[in-house]
Amino acid sequence: MSDRPADPVPRRFKEWDQRTQVPLLAAALLFLIGYAVRVLAPHDTQPWRDIALGLVATTWAVFVVDYGVRLRLSGLGRRFVRTHWLDTLVLLLPLLRPLRMVQLYTAVQKRRQEPRLSLYARVMSYAGLTAVLLGFSAALAVYHQEHGAPDASIRTFGDAVWWACATLTTVGYGDAVPVTPLGRLIAAVLMACGLALLGAVTGSFSSWLLQVFAREDERRPPGSG
Incomplete structure (x- = not known):
């Protein structure tokens, strides 16, 4: 049995993750806003409800595209679903997407030599x-x-x-x-x-x-x- 360590995360995957953190955060907040308008706005407040539905569908499509790109760049194939279970979960439950704010804040703190x-x-x-x-x-x-x-x-x-x-x-x-x-x-x-x-x-x-x-x-x- 080979004792070779696990393959490192591909460079392109890391670059994609860094470049999409802020856009995906914005998309997550837009999704939450659209869903909130869709749920809370009265049924006779058109066209706002239709706009909110379009916003929800568009941002969820962005999440699907991002997941597909991550799956391809990871080089893991089907194992990606298991090893990146959180990405799979938030794709199925988009209301958890705003929690990326925490992930983004963590990334910002790591870039500082001395966290505040x-x-x-x-x-x-x-x-x-x-x-x-x-x-x-x-x-x-x-x-x-x-x-x-x-x-x-x-x-x-x-x-x-x-x-x-x-x-x-x-x-x-x-x-x-x-x-x-x-x-x-x-x-x-x-x-x-x-x-x-x-x-x-x-x-x-x-x-x-x-x-x-x-x-x-x-x-x-x-x-x-």
Whole structure:
């Protein structure tokens, strides 16, 4: 059996990834705006709803083209779907695309020799940004599925935002719950993400506190206290 290390990422793949980060971020935000208008705008507000639908379709087509280019430049063939599962996931669930803001910010920080924020502060800021974008996207999706369903408790977008906040923070008051199958699937994904984000924030904050206390102990004169 060969012990040859895995092939490095092709140079053209890296170049494509660097050049498309900002355009794809813009496309992700446009997708989210278009979807929000499509979901929240009244049915009689034409042509805005049709424009929003066209914006959603166009930006999703951009995501499909980008995925195809990445698949070809990677040289991995079918393995690309498995090794780049996050790219596949956001192609199937475009509402997760705005989370590329976090990826872009990470790339910018890596280009600095001295990041402006400490590791713990960066983790907490990434988690906070992720929670806001994910919560807003989930609120839109759940409201889209739930507000017209029989016996639905989520009737307004405000109800959906309240539900998303309660779900992300793992509080779960139970006053607003999804009743449709797709709504419950979105809720399950959001609950899993909420637990992960909460763990990241609390773990980083605890580590930061321990680091602060350790520095205080080091500065304390020997034999004191």
